[in-house]
Amino acid sequence: MRVLNLGILAHIDAGKTSLTERLLYAAGVIDAVGSVDKGDTRTDSLALERQRGITIKAAVASFDVDGTTVNLIDTPGHPDFIAEVERVLDVLDGVVLVVSAVEGVQAQTRVLMRALRRLRIPTLVFVNKVDRRGARYTTLLDGIADKLSASVLSMARVDGLGTREARVVPHAGDDAVFTSALADLLADHDDAFLAAYLDGEKDFPHPLLRDELARQTRNALVHPVFWGSAITGAGTAELLTGITELLPSARGDADGPLSGTVFKIERGPAGEKIAYVRVFSGTVRLRDRLRYGPADSAGEGKVTAVGVFGQGRDLPGESIRAGQIGRLWGLGGIRVGDTIGDPDAVSAPRRHFAPPTLETVVTPRRAADRGRLHSALTQLAEQDPLIDLHQDELGHRMSLSLYGEVQKEVIQATLAEDFGVEAVFHETTTRHIERPVGTGTAAEILHGDSNPFLATVGLRIEPAPVGSGVGFLREVELGSLPAAFMKAVEETVHLTLQQGLRGWQVTDCTVTMTHSGYAARQSHSHGTFDKSMSSTAGDFRNLTPLVLMNALEQAGTQVCEPVLRFHLDIPTDTYRAVLPVLSRLRAVPRTSTARGSSSVVEGEIPAASVHALERQLPALTSGEGVLECVFAHYREVRGDIPVRPRSGPDPLHRKNYLLQVVRRVPGDREDA
Template sequence: MGIVAHVDAGKTSLTERLLYAAGVIDRIGRVDDGNTRTDSMELERKRGITIRSAVVSFALGDLPVNLIDTPGHSDFIAEVERALSVLDGAVLVISAVEGVQPQTRLLMRTLDRLRIPALLFVNKIDRVGARYDDLLADIRRLLTPAAVPMESVAELGTRSASVDLLAVQRAELGEILAERNDAFLERYLEDAELDHAAELRSQVARAEVHPVYFGSAMTGVGIPELIEGIRSWLPRASGSPDDELRARVFKVERGAAGQKLASARIVSGTLAARTPVAVHPGDGPQYQTRPSGIEVYRDGTRQPADRVEAGQIVALRGLKSIRIGDQLGVRTRQVGQLFAPPTLETVVRARDRVRLFQALTQLAEQDPLIRVRKADDITVSLYGEVQKEVIASLLASEYGVEVTFSETTPIHVERLDGVGAAMREITDSLWAAGVGFRVSPVAEGIEYGLEVELGALPRAFHTAVEETVRQTLHQGLYGWEIPNIRVDLTHTAYYSPTTVAADFRRLVPLVLLEAIAEAGTTVMEPLNHFELDVPSDTVSRVLAHVAEHRGVVSQTMLTETQAHLEGTLPAATTHPFESHLPTLTRGEALLATTFHSHQPVAGPPPARARTDGNPLNEKQYVLNLNRSA
């Protein structure tokens, strides 16, 4: 089960309450005091926010629960994505005061897309400004029309706030359930005796209906009712220990001695320590390995185990090449990337560049969306400014590396303008290989096709060609990635006694970039979608501010006191735009941004320093290869 929410809605406080109710802890920690069970990083305690997903296991009666507390800040959305891939159900936390916030909507859309059953928990009913009726209306309008309130609230917005289970109006509940099941509708219209609870349980399991509970994680009000809701409505794990092993790695960290520790969900089957297991990487060939040790999450701790089975979350040791997203045992369908990759990057500087690069490379193992790039400078990709502080803190505390950052800049991409082709025969080449490519634009993703017979080239050479093609596409004509392109292999040649795979690896970048140069590329900058709430009397100033930062407002909703604006804003100007908002709005602005799309850069296209020796300049490229040899 996952607990997800917009930042500051109370996820970690709710986790503490559940642990206390389950008897795992005897004292409830406070986020403000930095003593919660799941926020273990020093920076998490200092900032009062969750940065890394944390796993804790406990029992609610006869129901064993593996709970994952996820970050709420949008800078750490990649952590949320990895947790969602292993969930049976979720609790989406909403603040009764702040209500449905932009990140709440993003998370609900993702839960719906993955068909993850979810309960909604409205927290902070004891706070001044807490809402009930109009918040339910917002939930139905912005999140899901199938929200079923399970409780009423007395003395809302006071320290004495309490909840009462509704004898949920059978008529209202019946109508909601009948809308989603024709058989139930037929019996409902016949006024037959119906088992509303069984139908509700079934529709919650299919992620069609969402019960709504109310309470306060600080005072404990509503927590017993929420626990009963979790036990009653969320489906239990269905994998069997007798089936084939299926497991997914969703977190990788390093222990005190520097060894890798991989957290995985065992979906089905069993796994034993020191026995061979097949690993299916997301973008590479299958291989076999043996976990040297297994720990299982149980009763709030990690305990050593020789054998684990379906339904458990485990920590695996001794898997040196393991990465987040890898599957163990039998490969199952991969869930595509749920959220957009980072659109910003910054240069990281330290006295010892070698140690810095090694440390950042290890951090990237724990977060695949932190891309580390080494050219003239070392750069790292980001979702936002808060990540800079996190990276600096981790480098200092875990690796003893003090760093500074340059100003954050957007990560551009290149779009192919047309079709291009290039070919080199062995006689034209410095290496004992010949190759030809045709490139063309596609709407999404990288497509690779063969227009040569598969048997005309040894399989190892085909593998070398395809791997090098995908690597070369990380740097187009201006040094930016080309994400949407089709590459067709149109020609191959080799000398049987002398050609090796390295000949193709060296030649492919030259020929592929020749083809791309013939097609031409346009540099595109990232564009963010923004949602902005401001006092209504500041709208004119804010609209001028949007225009000044190259933004476009597409939707405006005004009330007497508040204005809600939506539109697009270039990633390059988003941070400067945000930093001036408090001054323009008396500190009352609420801004949320998510990646929207790419648009062509106005003016001269920006170039990025290359890391590949520059295949666009053959003489320079060959000299660089000879120096590296």
């Protein structure tokens, strides 16, 4: 049986979870269609999801139809949970992008479609809620072509649009208008088809057109548009046919070398870690010993249980084969984004959406709960690495990265309901970064007067291209330092750069190790040498922050703030009132286009100003303004430089750092 791993994506409230329910019902997996409002849907299984009526975590369900096992992944629609969508994209064979027939193409819909087109993931568009008052057809189809992709074609008409009796009528093969439009669309994307089209072969048989439509859809060249209602079931059969006939099935050699990707982590009833994995090649079997994670820091564990999605259920199994999605138990150190098997066979996780631009400090309501809070946040960070839990060594200050206020509220509620920890979330602030502006070098030599550690570390830090992150290179001779010590230096470099000269994460730089050395104890005994080392990895972990921050001080840094690209649709008669507000909020309009009674303003705005604009927009535009924002870039802060409170032992203050780390200062010297 062929397998198709299918994602359901949409803007919040477009109806994707309801559509998931309807597809499961149509396939005979469930006996009744669950309701988001009643909190009894199959994929919204978390208590918070049922209370709030939104999807928070990606969930997998399975059904069989026409010889195909469809593993359906329902994803969150709220932009605060875009990280859940990002992790899913790399394991999908195809997508159904849901659009509301009433609200139309919304902000998150555009963000999602841009990512799908960039990644060339085959995508069908499903227009939901055709039974709702205010549902549109022609103008909505024009909006989809204008805002999502010009390569779309409606596969049906809707009779009784906007009424409970709305009925979807597929375009037939003998519909001359439809077949002509289909041929026009297909000719735009295939030279051979275009040549035949121009040669006058316009009367292509419908089976040939359908086959060519399937080929181009599977290559993400065109996006068929289906219509229906998840509530009434109208159009469901036609969508199911489109899913099985037009989207590609999973590929992979079950007998090949093992490779797969972990896209979700959850905890079982006993606290055990469960990894959701997509296998691209090979087979994972019960009791296999698996390597997982990056090649230079791979973990290993034994698979103690296997769960497989298929035939409408999630069942215990013996193996997960290439193309399948399943669950693995027993891999205690595994994380979201890890590869299993051959790390070189699967591309590293990619960034498809903007990183979080906000953060908040979290403290326990009761001081005695500090340890429990840290443990709970650590588990949540396992499930969502972009939370980026940051704390000092004593756990006195913990901060989280965020996409928005709803995400913060959900985390707070999760801590209370799932972990029994009452936490206080402080004011949300903008998350800045630091970039080096020059080159700095520093070194600490083994047995030096001011170096209490049994290690030599020399580092150089210099700027790197924007968006490159942090690179680590070695100029020291290969083998001059034991691998464990080299690993300790590299890991500590990344950890130390989480706080720069002004407390923000340092990025877009290259750190090069220029000097290394360690102490080894040698004693002659019975004609042999005992080469047990007196240096430890801890010496290198403790010394590296001092050297790196010394080099960073020489290089200097600039603090940069996140800037978003905005698309603002407002009534034309409010244009003059909106512009001064944009100016006060440091927004920079780039283009302005009038479209009848509305105007579209596009430009850039600091992330810190977006919330203020959202608050003022309804009053300025009589509730008709629509704002869309996506991450654009970081730019140097102008004016007062924001400083983030540092946490943990501070290597910028040598004496205090050494007192905290080794409880003494060599020679009782003051810090320089």
